[in-house]
Amino acid sequence: MGCTSGVVMPKLDGVSVEYRLWTEDRLAIKLAQSLTTLGLAEPGAWEETKHSPTGYAHTALTRWIALHGSDQVRQNFALNVTISDSPDLYGGETDRRGLLYLMVDPDSAGYMILGPTLEMLGDIHPRLPATFYRLLVGAIQRWVRIYDFTDALERVEMWREWAEGDGDQDQYEYPDVEGCIPPAMKLKPLSPKRVQRIVGNTRNQLSRQLLRAVLDLDSVSRRLRRPEISEETREAFMDSNPPLPVLLVSFKLQDAVAGCFDEESQNFLEASPEPNLLLEFDPADQQGVRRTFSILAVLCKTMAATSRIAAMLPGNGDEG
Amino acid sequence: MPRPATKIKIKREAILAELSQMAEGRHAGCETLIARFLRDPQYQQAAKILSDAIQVESYRRLARRDEIPAPPAWLLPI
Numbered sequence: 300m301g302c303t304s305g306v307v308m309p310k311l312d313g314v315s316v317e318y319r320l321w322t323e324d325r326l327a328i329k330l331a332q333s334l335t336t337l338g339l340a341e342p343g344a345w346e347e348t349k350h351s352p353t354g355y356a357h358t359a360l361t362r363w364i365a366l367h368g369s370d371q372v373r374q375n376f377a378l379n380v381t382i383s384d385s386p387d388l389y390g391g392e393t394d395r396r397g398l399l400y401l402m403v404d405p406d407s408a409g410y411m412i413l414g415p416t417l418e419m420l421g422d423i424h425p426r427l428p429a430t431f432y433r434l435l436v437g438a439i440q441r442w443v444r445i446y447d448f449t450d451a452l453e454r455v456e457m458w459r460e461w462a463e464g465d466g467d468q469d470q471y472e473y474p475d476v477e478g479c480i481p482p483a484m485k486l487k488p489l490s491p492k493r494v495q496r497i498v499g500n501t502r503n504q505l506s507r508q509l510l511r512a513v514l515d516l517d518s519v520s521r522r523l524r525r526p527e528i529s530e531e532t533r534e535a536f537m538d539s540n541p542p543l544p545v546l547l548v549s550f551k552l553q554d555a556v557a558g559c560f561d562e563e564s565q566n567f568l569e570a571s572p573e574p575n576l577l578l579e580f581d582p583a584d585q586q587g588v589r590r591t592f593s594i595l596a597v598l599c600k601t602m603a604a605t606s607r608i609a610a611m612l613p614g615n616g617d618e619g
Numbered sequence: 620m621p622r623p624a625t626k627i628k629i630k631r632e633a634i635l636a637e638l639s640q641m642a643e644g645r646h647a648g649c650e651t652l653i654a655r656f657l658r659d660p661q662y663q664q665a666a667k668i669l670s671d672a673i674q675v676e677s678y679r680r681l682a683r684r685d686e687i688p689a690p691p692a693w694l695l696p697i
Contacts, residue, residue: 328642335634342630350637 326384326399327352330582334359337589356382367596368603375606376545377406380595386577387535396531399582401591402574403598405545408446408560414481414550415614416509421483423501427510428483430494434513438520439546439605442598443575446544448484451476451559474555481550491517509611516604523597525576526590532579542575543567546605 331352334340340359348354364380372378381388386400413435417428439445455473462468489497494510501507544567549556578594580587609615640646656662 325642328638332635332638332642335631335638338631342627342634345630345634345637352638352641 324352326397326582327356330356330382330399330588333582333585333588337585339363339588339592363592363595364599367599368606369599371603371606372599375409375609376602377409378545378602379404379406386532386574386579387539387571388574397581397583398579400532401576401578401580401595403443403576403595404572404574405443405543408544408564409546409609410557411546411548411609411612412550412552412615413548413612414554416612417481417483417550419503419506419613420509421481423503423506424489424497425483426486426489427494427497428481429486430488431510431513432484433488434491434494434517435605435608436548438513438516438601441520441525442601443545444542445546445548446556446560446563447548448476448480448550448556450544450563451556454559454563474558476555476559479550479554479556505611505613509608512604512608512611516601516608519597519604520601522600523594526578526594528577528579532577536573538570540567540570540572542573545575545602 331340334356335342340355341362344355344358344362348358360380360382381402381404383400383402384398386402388402413432417432420427420431436445436447451474455476458471458473459468462471491514494514498507498510498514501510544560547557547560549560576594576598578591580591582588637646656666
C-alpha cells in the first residue's frame with residue numbers, strides 16, 4: 300500500500316458543464332417571448348432546444364414553414380429563410396434600432412418551360428396563353444424575382460448599347476429573344492372572371508386543372524401585401540445587385556431566354572444581391588411578429604401553389 | 620388532473636417566466652464561470668491541483684530539454 304499524498308480530489312458531480320452568456324441573444328429572447336405569447340412556438344420545443352431562445356425561435360420558424368407547404372415548395376425551389384439582426388448578410392452591421400430582419404433567398408433558381416402549355420391553352424381561346432402567363436408570373440413576382448423574357452429583352456438591349464459604344468455593331472451576334480416569344484403572348488389578357496367562365500366550358504381536363512390552379516395561385520398571392528422597407532434599411536442595399544431569381548421561365552428548353560439567363564447568371568454575385576423578400580420587425584412587438592409570420596405564410600403558400608402548377612405543366616419535366 | 624389546454628398554458632407561462640429571467644440576467648444559465656469559481660471552494664481546489672500539475676510537468680519538460688547528449692563514442696556516466 301502506498302502512502303497517501305494528502306490531496307483529496309474534489310467532487311465535480313453536479314457541476315454544470317456548459318455555461319452561456321445571453322447578452323448577444325437579447326433579440327432572440329424577445330422574439331421567443333412574442334412567439335410563446337402568440338402561440339406560434341410549440342411549448343414542447345423549449346425542452347428539446349435545451350432552453351435556448353435562438354433554437355426555440357428557429358424551431359418555431361421551421362414548424363411555421365412546414366405548416367404552410369414547405370414540402371411542396373421544396374419539390375421545385377431551393378429557398379432559405381433567415382432571421383438576422385442585420386439586413387445585409389454579406390458583411391452588414393448589426394442594427395442599432397433593435398429590429399430583426401426576416402429574409403428569403405434562393406440557393407438556385409427553379410425552371411419552368413411554358414411553351415407546350417401556352418400552345419395547349421391557345422387552342423381553347425387565343426387570348427388564354429397571355430392570360431395564363433400574366434396570372435402565373437404576376438402572382439409569383441409579387442413575392443420573389445422571376446427571370447423571364449422581359450429580363451432577357453433588357454439584357455439584349457444592353458448588349459446592343461455596349462456594342463454601339465464599341466462602334467462596330469455587326470461583329471456581335473445576339474440571342475433572338477423576340478423570335479422565341481409565342482405570338483399569342485402579345486394579345487391582351489382576359490379578365491379572371493372570363494377565365495372562370497372558360498374553365499366551366501372546357502372539356503380538356505389538364506387545361507381546366509391548370510386554369511383553376513393559376514386562378515388559385517393568383518388569389519393566394521394577393522392575400523397580403525409586401526410591406527414597405529424603411530429608408531434606413533434600404534440604404535444598406537444601395538450598392539447591391541438585384542435579388543437572385545427564384546425561377547427561370549422560358550418557352551422552350553434552352554431557348555434564347557434560358558441562354559440570356561445562363562450568360563447573366565455569371566454576374567449575379569458580382570456584388571451582394573438584395574434579398575428577394577425582406578421583412579423588418581421589432582421582436583418585442585407581438586403584432587409585428589404576427590404580421591411578419593403571416594406574410595411568410597402567404598409567400599410559402601404562393602410558392603407551394605406554384606410547385607403544384609409546375610408538376611402539371613406539359614413538357615416541364617424535359618429540362619433534364 | 621389538468622386538461623391538455625391548461626397544461627399547455629402552464630408550460631407557456633413557465634417558459635415566459637424563464638425567458639423574463641434570461642432577459643433580466645437572472646437565469647441560472649446566465650451565471651458566468653468566474654462567478655461560480657469565486658463562490659465554490661471545490662472549484663478553486665480543482666483549479667489549484669490542475670495548475671500545480673501543469674507547472675510540475677512543464678518544469679520536467681524544460682529540465683529534460685537542458686540535458687546535453689553525450690558525444691558519440693563516449694562512455695555513459697556511471
